[in-house]
Amino acid sequence: MSQSDLSMNNNMEVRSVLTAEEMAQSRKMQRRRKVIAFAFVTPLLLFVLIAFIAPIGTMLYRSVYHPTVAQLIPDTLDALSGWDETTDIRPDDAVLNRFSVELKQLAMTRKSGKLGEEINRAMPGTSSVIKSTARKFKKLDTELLRNEGATRLLASKPQWKEVEIWRAMKASGAVFTSSSYLTALDLDRNAAGEIVARDTQVYIQLYLKSLKIALMITFLTAVIGFPLSYYLATASPKTANTLMVFVLLPFWTSLLVRTTSWIALLQTNGVVNTFLKAIHVITDPIEMLYTQSATVIAMTHILLPFMILPLYSVMKGIDPSYLRAAMSLGAKPIPAFIRIYLPMTVPGLSAGALLVFIISIGYYITPALVGGTDGQMISNIIAFHMQSSNNWELAAALGSLLLALILILYWVYDRLVGVSNIKLG
Template sequence: MEHAAVIEMTSIRKAQHAAVIRSFLLVFPLVGYLIVFFVAPLCLVLLYSFYSPEVSRAFPLTSQQIDRWQGPDIPDSDTYLALAADLLNPESEFLVGEAARRLNYEISGFRTVISRTKRNLAAADISNPAALKEEVIRADPHWGEVRYWAAFKRATSTVTPYYFLAALDLEVNGTGGISPVPEDRRIFVSTFLRSIWIAATVTLICLVLGYPLAYALISLRPEFSALLMFSVLLPFWTSLLVRTTAWIVVLSQEGIINSLLTGAAIVDAPLNLVFNRTGVFITMVHVLLPFMVLPILSVMRGVSSTYMKASSSLGAHPVRGFLSVYLPLTMPGIGAGCMMTFIIAVGYYVTPLLVGGGGDNMISYFIAFYTNETINWGMAAAIGLILLATVLVLYASLGKLIGVSKIVGLN
């Protein structure tokens, strides 16, 4: 008997092991696809937020010399000799161009300094190393200024806080400390706050509209509930660009809404409903409302109506029963819906750009700008990483309040 039991247990373990292997083989293609085409490129881009090897690769000799320079005077002749050697190295033509763009982030116009110096040194007599320092300064007088060398030294570090500081409207000043950028260049912090404010407002509006809508979906007769569900899901069936463009037509001064309001004499003049914050809210709520309704609806379907009947039989007012019984039971759906809606809303780009005004662009606009227009992946990665950290902090805060397992539907 004992021998048969051992054999049976061994067979069970083998079957379980085989089931685990089969499950892994079934999931492996999807996991591999996500790692290769999503996780790895995302990590590579985020690496550029603090990894900046352009200057050290293009100017290896100068980087070694400038590392020993402490100021406050300009570097010695050996550093100028190394700079000339790196600039005139024919094998580093492309690398120097990349480094010049990186140096231009430190001081505006540094790219011109690099190109001018390289052009003038190519035509100058550099056969005398002792006089090379004067030749470099003569090629461009900015090499005689300490602040340009200080910026060059900062840029030679392969790990830099520049992008994160810039994304927070900060910079390294002339003394090596951190200070706010000038008032006319402070755009990112205000845009971050604006993005969070717009996303939070849209999430709140979606909650106010979506909660009773989800309750109606489980309370109405099946035919009316199906029609209402069709209306909720309708935005999923059209392109985001088409929906946004349609709202521009609907909300314009000659659009349907203003025509109805003026035709009914409700307003004397057409309302300004588009190309401002109002248009952004209306359009984003329309697009994101299903992301609020569906999680709440899924939780409401699992809440038995007997709970409210029991609270009523115990003498509780319907309002008190709702606040004390029904609302807490549906809180996981509210948390999941709010989190999903907020995460999607805070990263919106097309809708605020088309429907909003000049002061309604969200932080995703700058991520797209630095990615596609200026090809400054470091700045785009830093902004994206700060936005990701903000969302994770919010998720952790909401998870602590409600419970992460409830939000993700594990409890």
């Protein structure tokens, strides 16, 4: 091999070594960039995990996890596991003896009321039975109850002879259960274990009413916000900036203050009724406060900026020469507006509608203050079960179903908006 060939081979080997080193260095730099990028994103990921994923996961878990009864009367539930609840025969005396002993222990630790509260959710009216029996058993000897607990229990209250109370106790003792979801859907299980509709439909009606109120608010904000956004987008910069201050002003005012001001306006002797009586439009005050209409009016006012801002941002970017070109070609103003300008505002309109709808369907403070019984929404019932009735499982089930409903509606919205964008394109 000649000297030139050897030199060429050596140069090629050097270049290949340099290329490999450069590639290794390049991969090292890429890994370093990824680590730096991940370090910048980590606080946001932690915030999302702590503020969103963890609470939602906890809510979903609490909606099916209910260990309270299992922790209060474990021996009784263990004995009831061998009892066939589909029959009309109550559990045998051995089960009742175990329950009598545990009921005395609960009375001594002042936890019998908690047991009565839990069983009462499955079978209304049993709370007083459990509490009164516990007070009687508190004075009895434990050994006596181990032998004669069934006799004493059946003699204390006639309800203990009924099969339904033991069915309710066994059903409430399940650690993981779907009963909260059944209740949230106005369903129940009969003695045979079949899922049947409840006699009173409460929560489904609340979901439908919440949807109706949210849709009404979304429609009203769109009707009011669209022309105002159009005027802001086409006005002079000085006028638009001045009016934008009034649009943003509600964000600088407390939500409680804005809601309370509507109470002052809509109450029986409020500003609206006083003005209408002064100009002789009405003779008797109109009941406007604590109604569904009051909820819609107050929430439309509060959520109107969430419709105006997305619309304004889209309209500001629309070239007004499009309309002038259409009219110069013979189109009339209204058809030109509908066929040319309106389709270009769909992104802003859909974004504003989505914002207003999602915020309004989960609103709590305003319906609670101005809505009364007629204007309550599902969020108020969820808050009631968390704060007053302490039924966190049912509250979690209602919240989970509301989340699922919003996700389904968002999916439908995404499909519709996607199809409309394809057609416009």
